[in-house]
Amino acid sequence: MKVALFIPCYVDQLWPQAGLATVELLERLGVEVEYPEEQTCCGQPMANAGFAREAEPLARRFLDVFEGFDAIVCPSGSCTSMVRNHYAPLVGVDPRYPSIAHHTYELCEFLVDVLHVERLAGRFPLRVGLHQSCHGLRELRLGSGSERMVPRSGKVEPLLASLAGLELVPLARPDECCGFGGTFAVAEEAVSCMMGRDRVADHARAGAEVVTATDVSCLMHLSGLARRDGSPLRFMHVAEIFAEATA
Amino acid sequence: MRDAWTDEGPVDSRRAILEAVRAAAPPAAPLPEIGRFARPTADPVGEFAKALEAVAGVPVRVEDERALRAAIDGLASRLGAKRVVCEVSAAAPGDVRLADLPDAHDLEGVDLAVLPGTLGVLENGAIWVPTDGLRHRAVFVVAQHLALVLPAAALVSDMHEAYEHIRFEGRGFGTFIAGPSKTADIEQALVIGAHGARSCTVFLVGAAATPRE
Amino acid sequence: MSAAPPTEVEQAGRAGHAERAAAFVANGPRAHWHDEALWWVRAKRDRAAGTIPEWEALRDLAARIRAHVRSNLADYLEQFERNAIARGAQVHWARDAAEHDAIVHRILSSHGVRLVAKSKSMLTEECGLNPYLEARGVEVVDTDLGERIVQLARQPPSHIVFPAIHFKKEEIGDLFHEKIGTPRGLSDPTALTEAARQHLRRKFMTADAGITGVNFAIAETGGVVVCTNEGNADLGASLPRLHVACMGIEKIVPRLEDLAVFLRLLARSATGQPITVFTSHFHGPIDGGELHVVIVDNGRSRLLADPSHRSALSCIRCGACMNTCPVYRRSGGHSYSAVTPGPIGILLTAARSPSANPSLPLASSLCGSCDDVCPVKIDLHSQILELRQRLARAGVAPLGKRLAMQLASRVLRSRALYEAAGRMLRAMLRSAPRGLVENRWNAWSRQRALPPAPAESFRDAYRRRLDGRGARRVDGRGPRG
Numbered sequence: 037m038k039v040a041l042f043i044p045c046y047v048d049q050l051w052p053q054a055g056l057a058t059v060e061l062l063e064r065l066g067v068e069v070e071y072p073e074e075q076t077c078c079g080q081p082m083a084n085a086g087f088a089r090e091a092e093p094l095a096r097r098f099l100d101v102f103e104g105f106d107a108i109v110c111p112s113g114s115c116t117s118m119v120r121n122h123y124a125p126l127v128g129v130d131p132r133y134p135s136i137a138h139h140t141y142e143l144c145e146f147l148v149d150v151l152h153v154e155r156l157a158g159r160f161p162l163r164v165g166l167h168q169s170c171h172g173l174r175e176l177r178l179g180s181g182s183e184r185m186v187p188r189s190g191k192v193e194p195l196l197a198s199l200a201g202l203e204l205v206p207l208a209r210p211d212e213c214c215g216f217g218g219t220f221a222v223a224e225e226a227v228s229c230m231m232g233r234d235r236v237a238d239h240a241r242a243g244a245e246v247v248t249a250t251d252v253s254c255l256m257h258l259s260g261l262a263r264r265d266g267s268p269l270r271f272m273h274v275a276e277i278f279a280e281a282t283a
Numbered sequence: 284m285r286d287a288w289t290d291e292g293p294v295d296s297r298r299a300i301l302e303a304v305r306a307a308a309p310p311a312a313p314l315p316e317i318g319r320f321a322r323p324t325a326d327p328v329g330e331f332a333k334a335l336e337a338v339a340g341v342p343v344r345v346e347d348e349r350a351l352r353a354a355i356d357g358l359a360s361r362l363g364a365k366r367v368v369c370e371v372s373a374a375a376p377g378d379v380r381l382a383d384l385p386d387a388h389d390l391e392g393v394d395l396a397v398l399p400g401t402l403g404v405l406e407n408g409a410i411w412v413p414t415d416g417l418r419h420r421a422v423f424v425v426a427q428h429l430a431l432v433l434p435a436a437a438l439v440s441d442m443h444e445a446y447e448h449i450r451f452e453g454r455g456f457g458t459f460i461a462g463p464s465k466t467a468d469i470e471q472a473l474v475i476g477a478h479g480a481r482s483c484t485v486f487l488v489g490a491a492a493t494p495r496e
Numbered sequence: 497m498s499a500a501p502p503t504e505v506e507q508a509g510r511a512g513h514a515e516r517a518a519a520f521v522a523n524g525p526r527a528h529w530h531d532e533a534l535w536w537v538r539a540k541r542d543r544a545a546g547t548i549p550e551w552e553a554l555r556d557l558a559a560r561i562r563a564h565v566r567s568n569l570a571d572y573l574e575q576f577e578r579n580a581i582a583r584g585a586q587v588h589w590a591r592d593a594a595e596h597d598a599i600v601h602r603i604l605s606s607h608g609v610r611l612v613a614k615s616k617s618m619l620t621e622e623c624g625l626n627p628y629l630e631a632r633g634v635e636v637v638d639t640d641l642g643e644r645i646v647q648l649a650r651q652p653p654s655h656i657v658f659p660a661i662h663f664k665k666e667e668i669g670d671l672f673h674e675k676i677g678t679p680r681g682l683s684d685p686t687a688l689t690e691a692a693r694q695h696l697r698r699k700f701m702t703a704d705a706g707i708t709g710v711n712f713a714i715a716e717t718g719g720v721v722v723c724t725n726e727g728n729a730d731l732g733a734s735l736p737r738l739h740v741a742c743m744g745i746e747k748i749v750p751r752l753e754d755l756a757v758f759l760r761l762l763a764r765s766a767t768g769q770p771i772t773v774f775t776s777h778f779h780g781p782i783d784g785g786e787l788h789v790v791i792v793d794n795g796r797s798r799l800l801a802d803p804s805h806r807s808a809l810s811c812i813r814c815g816a817c818m819n820t821c822p823v824y825r826r827s828g829g830h831s832y833s834a835v836t837p838g839p840i841g842i843l844l845t846a847a848r849s850p851s852a853n854p855s856l857p858l859a860s861s862l863c864g865s866c867d868d869v870c871p872v873k874i875d876l877h878s879q880i881l882e883l884r885q886r887l888a889r890a891g892v893a894p895l896g897k898r899l900a901m902q903l904a905s906r907v908l909r910s911r912a913l914y915e916a917a918g919r920m921l922r923a924m925l926r927s928a929p930r931g932l933v934e935n936r937w938n939a940w941s942r943q944r945a946l947p948p949a950p951a952e953s954f955r956d957a958y959r960r961r962l963d964g965r966g967a968r969r970v971d972g973r974g975p976r977g
Contacts, residue, residue, distance in 0.1 A: 043954050045908070049918040050947045052954035059958065071958055073969060076914040082901050084862065086884030086893070090905035097909060174864035182542065183820065183868035185551040209535070213822045217861030222939040224859065226518035227826050229943045230527065231861070260944030297589040303797035304570045304745065309806055312563040317753055320550045338769070387735050387782065391701055406548075406760070407770035420782060421734035424727040424774070442756040442771075449752060451717050455583055455779030461771050464727040468642035468658060469685035470665045471533055477641060478693055478700070479727025479774065 039069045040102055042110040042119075042140065044252065045077040047273075051252045057279035058111045058143055064282055065151060069109070074101045079126070080118040084218040088126060095126035103132050107150060108140040111275045113172020113250045116142040121175050142176055142250060143275055148191040154198070158281030161201030165244030166193060167235065167258065168211040169251035178250065182211050192250060192274060199281045205242035212238075216257040232261045239269060246270045248277055321440035327405060328435050328491045334408035338462030339475050341484045344435070348373040351488055355397055355430065358484055362428050364394035370417055371399050371432045373488075387419040396426035396480075400433040400460075402448055403485070406441040409461035410485060415453045423460065429480035431460065436492040512855030517827035531825040533661060538819040540768025541869065547770075548760070557757050559873040562810035565748050566800060572715040572748045573791065579718025584780035585787040593623035596792045600625060600707070600740055603788050604634055607738050609704040615722065615729035616640040617709025618656055618813060619742050619792060622835045625707075636707075637699045639728035641692050648675045654829030656836055657766050657815035662828055696728070706732030710743035710789075711812070712758060716751040719779040720789060723762065723772040730776055737785035741778065745796050746809040758812055761871035765814040799847045804882050808843040810872035817866035817876055823859055832856060839866040839876040846883045854892045857883040918953055925949035 039062070043055040062069050079094030098119065102108050110116045119140045127133050147153040172178040172192075179190035196202055215221065215231025222228075236258055239247050247262075247269055249255050259271035272280075324330055332342035345351045352374050359367050359377075367377030368390075379393055398417070400410035410431050414420035423429060439445050449457065464479030475481065521527050545551045565572055577587045588603075590596035596619075604612065612629065614620065614636050626636045626647075638647040642659035646652065649671055653659030660668065669683035678691045708729045712721040720741045722729045733739040749755050763769040781787040800806050818824045818838030829837035834845040834853060842856045857880050866876040887893060907913045926949045940946065952960075962969055 045914070045918075048954040049922060050949065052950055052952060052957055055954035056957055056961075059961075071955070071969075073955060074911050076911055077908040079905075079908070082905055084881065084884075085897070085901065086857070086881070086886075086888035087898075087901040087905075088885045088888070090901045093905060093909050170861070170863040170865075174868060181868055183865055185545050185548070211865075213861050213863035213865070215822065215861055217863070220858065220861045224514045224517060224823070224861075225939045225942065226514070226521040227823050228861070230521050230826050231822050232944075234528075234531070256947050257944065260940070260946065263945040264943060296591045296595060299591055300589050300745065300791070300793045300797060301570045301573065303793065304573065304800060307569075307797055307801035307806075309563070309566045309800060309803075312560065312567045314564045314750060314754075315557050315560040317557060317757060320553075334770070338771075338773070388701055391697075404771075409771050409775070418783070419734075421730065424730040424734065442760050443753065446752040446756045451583075451719060451777065451779050454783075455717070455719065455777070457777050458730070459771065459775040461769075461773050461775075464725065464773050466641045466689060466726050467767070468640070468645065468660055469663075469668055469688055471536060471658075471661070472665070472685035474686050474689040476693070477689060477726035477728070478639065478696060478731055 037067070037106045038104070039067050039107045039109055040105040041069050041071045042075060042102065042108045042115065043071070044110065044112045044115045046256070047111065047252050051256065051273070054111050054252050054273035054275050057273065057275040058109070060279045061275055061282065062109065065147070065153065067151070070105075072101050078115045078118045080115060081218055083118065083122060083126070092126045095123050096130070098123075099127060099130060099132050099136055102136055106139060107146065108136065109143055109146045110140065111143045111250070111273060112252065113142050113169050113176055113178060114253065116140055117171040117175040142172055142178065144178060144191045144195055144250060145176065147195060154194065156195055156198050156278055156282055158199050158278070159201050160199040160277055160281040162245045163203045163205050163243050164196060164277070165205050165207060165239035165242055165247045166196060167214060167239070167247055167249040167254055168192070169249050169254045170213050172250045173211055179211065196248070196274065196277065199277070202281075205239070205244045207238050207242050209238055214254045214258050216253050221257055228257070229261060232257050233265070236262045236265070236267060236269065240267060244269060246272055246277070248272050248274050250274055317443065319443060321444055324405065324440070327438045328487055330405045331403050331408065331438050331487070334405055335462065335485055336408075338408045339465065339483070340408055340462035341482065342487060343484060344487050347489065351432065351486055354486055358430055359395055362395055364428065366393045367395045367397065368393050368422055368426065369397040371397050374432070381418045381422060384419060387421040387425070390419060390422055390425040393422070393426040395428045395430060396422045397430040397432065398423055400431045400485075401437060402445055403433050403438045403487075404442060404445050404459070405438060407461055409459040411445060411449060411457060412460055413457040415456070420456045423458065424464075424479040426480060428482045429460070429463065430484045430486065432486045432488060435487040435489050438492065513827065513831050513833070513859040514855060516831035516833070517823070517859070520828045520831055521826060527826055530662060530828060534819045534825040537658070537767065538816070538869070541765055541816055541819065544764035544768040544770060548764070554757055554761055555871055555873050558761055558871055559810060561749070561754050561757060562872055563807070565750060566806060566809060569745065569748065569800065572750060573745060576713055576715040576718055576748055577791075579716070580789055581718070583718050585718065585789050588788060588790045590790055590792045590794070592794045596623045596742065596790055596794065597625055597628040599790055600742070601629060601632055601634070603738070603740055604629070604705055605632070607705065609634060609738065611699070611703050612636045612705050612707055613639050613700050613703035613728070613732035613736070614707040615709065615724060615732050616643055616659075617707070617742055618836060619709055619744050620707065621653070623792070623794065637696070637703070639696055639699065639732055640724070641689065641726060644692060644696065645671065652830065654837065655815060655818055656813055662830070700731040700735055703732065703736050705736050705738035705740060707740045707742065708733050710741050710747050711762070712749045712755055713743050713747045714752060714755060715748055717779060719777045721755065721775060721777050723759075723775050725769075725773045727774055730774055733776075733778065734782055737782065738788075739778070739781055739785065740788045740790065742790045742792060744792050744794070762812055762814055765816040765869065765871040795848050802847070805843060805847055805879055807874050808840065808847065808879065810874050811840050812872060814871055816869040816871065820865045820869045822863065822865070823861060827859070832859065839880065840874070842883065843876065843879050850886065851890060851892050854887055857887060915955070922949040922951070922953070926951070
């Protein structure tokens with residue numbers, strides 16, 4: 037299986053440890069990965085702000101860079117969702133797109149759905165708060181969501197829970213948005229920061245030592261607020277927890 | 284501001300709207316089959332009573348018409364009700380006869396209205412109260428307190444079943460009433476007794492229906 | 497309706513959602529109180545929905561029923577009209593808000609109406625009916641308690657189900673003391689409600705006419721359904737001889753059996769109750785009275801013609817999207833400056849006047865929670881994103897933002913430029929004096945620390961790792977071998 041790594045631009049530049057942890061984890065699970073170096077950005081920041089035209093060339097470029105792989109794995113729910121759910125109007129009728137979309141996976145769903153990994157053999161004896169990033173949760177259904185009346189299920193929580201010693205703390209609001217939202221973080225700074233602080237406070241009250249998520253964008257926003265407010269909370273991408281636990 | 288009423292008659296607006304709607308032409312979509320969701324229940328009266336209490340109603344079981352009359356008298360007495368409307372044929376008429384009131388406004392000051400319901404809905408504690416037999420349909424909302432009389436056999440599981448039994452004849456007014464009037468408009472604090480009845484007592488008369496196959 | 501985008505000055509004039517939201521957030525305790533109050537309603541909705549095993553099936557049915565009605569709307573409207581008239585109602589058609597107001601006024605004035613008891617109707621808010629009537633000498637009393645509170649306070653409602661949810665009880669107490677003579681300092685909700693009951697009962701008893709909205713209009717029977725908890729719609733509609741019911745064209749439901757689906761969803765979604773206290777089905781007036789139904793378009797047929805946004809017409813006005821929206825809860829309904837706030841308000845407002853309120857589509861983090869609570873499965877957050885795209889295409893974005901997006905797009909199209917930009921960014925973050933950085937990145941770093949900028953990007957570290965192993969890098973496009 038030819039597996040490509042799709043590393044979000046902001047992970048590449050500002051939080052590389054999540055990408056490196058993804059590599060370590062996948063290799064440890066016996067997956068040979070390749071990292072096509074021509075990749076840059078999937079275009080989500082432009083598209084989310086409404087600038088579809090500016091995102092189009094980046095979407096087509098993505099198809100150029102990632103065609104020919106059996107799977108494309110990405111440590112980000114929002115970037116994965118961009119490719120699977122929002123590329124169609126941007127790439128138009130491109131015969132490569134359906135297959136590429138079908139084979140682009142967020143990391144946890146790749147583990148669960150393709151590698152059929154249900155448990156990770158590892159140890160992470162800390163109290164962990166899971167922040168369920170919105171795109172991953174509601175657009176990729178990495179979790180069932182508190183709004184819908186369906187049996188509880190998920191692809192992130194069980195992997196975390198399978199680690200020895202890891203205690204998932206119960207949150208008052210298990211899937212409220214952190215307030216990053218792309219340009220929202222800046223355009224609606226006041227609400228964005230209040231939302232983020234409320235999330236941090238929820239995790240703190242629940243006794244979390246580490247806050248984790250599938251999306252580094254959420255983590256940068258939450259950790260930025262937490263650090264400025266002097267909180268001792270640690271923020272790690274799920275890949276970092278998995279890699280550290282299974283090392 | 285142009286007064287559309289006098290410039291053009293109503294027919295033009297009607298035609299314009301219908302034309303605009305037809306021109307919009309959304310894609311065809313079939314009306315879905317609704318299906319049934321009701322589950323059999325061992326104790327419909329008990330379940331209804333719970334649902335009614337959840338909406339701040341007061342369920343009272345009475346065995347028969349004699350017990351009903353006594354229960355209504357008891358309620359009126361407890362409420363200190365001086366002016367009572369009773370439109371339930373099985374019970375004694377109250378002091379105020381709806382048929383004798385020329386105008387619904389004369390209902391102001393009625394302490395208790397006792398009205399017949401024809402259906403009770405288990406999923407929400409609501410009772411269907413058609414008012415065609417009543418001279419003034421406003422009686423259910425003007426009276427300070429409300430009592431509804433329902434045969435215990437007239438219970439259905441949910442709204443789907445309820446509508447299977449509802450038809451509109453004549454003047455065609457009917458209402459589902461689920462407990463006393465209420466509001467939570469002030470700091471989400473639930474207050475019973477908003478503009479309508481301050482209390483809603485439901486007399487469930489007789490035996491429950493035999494369970495369906 | 498003109499679609500000319502506002503000028504740069506108008507945009508820069510900054511009377512947008514973000515500014516009003518910032519003012520709301522600035523009162524921290526108050527903003528948290530508001531957020532908790534709305535979240536509490538969301539939680540009640542969750543509990544109520546959780547008692548219905550077929551909840552998701554009902555949502556699906558409701559969405560499909562609405563889609564079906566839209567595809568046959570003219571026929572259903574005609575069927576409704578026929579049946580309503582056969583029952584003794586009079587039916588009027590209004591193309592827009594002005595026509596609606598004129599029709600209602602004409603009906604009232606032809607009956608010499610001086611005082612109207614009006615129950616909650618977002619349609620009449622949308623059409624500006626109250627000021628129209630008041631300017632013509634008709635006193636309009638909004639009888640829903642929350643609506644009466646905002647009416648007395650001379651404010652618009654801030655929520656479509658809980659119009660006064662932004663008020664504290666002490667403030668309502670002060671308002672009632674001033675306007676209806678309650679004792680100074682009285683703030684107990686039960687006592688205030690009792691005072692409102694007495695005050696409004698006098699209005700009900702002397703009203704010449706009742707105006708109601710319409711929750712659902714049944715095509716099969718010609719009836720209109722009005723749902724309330726307080727009973728105010730029934731007092732307004734069944735005491736005076738004249739009942740005027742105002743409805744948008746989208747309120748049609750085909751049959752009673754379809755109505756069941758919506759009624760099971762409505763109150764649970766709105767307040768967490770299994771049903772409203774009163775669900776009244778009107779098929780004609782009281783004896784000797786008149787029932788007038790006013791059917792209103794006011795932009796709905798235009799929305800119907802829009803493939804991206806027609807499903808917004810499914811809305812049953814439950815307010816669940818507002819209760820769940822993390823932005824609404826922390827900015828308050830007034831920050832939207834629209835008749836209807838929150839996620840559905842963003843859609844309906846933009847449909848009416850695409851460029852008049854350009855900050856609204858940005859008043860969302862696109863979290864998607866609204867989609868999942870919407871009882872009729874409107875894809876709210878996708879439509880909000882679509883509105884952003886329309887605004888961008890129409891050139892309604894500040895020039896600075898447009899240029900930044902174009903520049904970013906260019907840089908990201910080239911690996912070399914992207915890598916260079918990334919190196920520069922990290923170098924700047926690591927070495928620039930704090931003040932300079934925080935000034936440049938103000939809107940981020942006023943309240944948030946910047947992530948510590950790594951010396952190596954992922955790709956730098958990964959290259960090193962590969963080189964260390966003697967492995968080959970994937971320089972070109974597509975996979976190796």
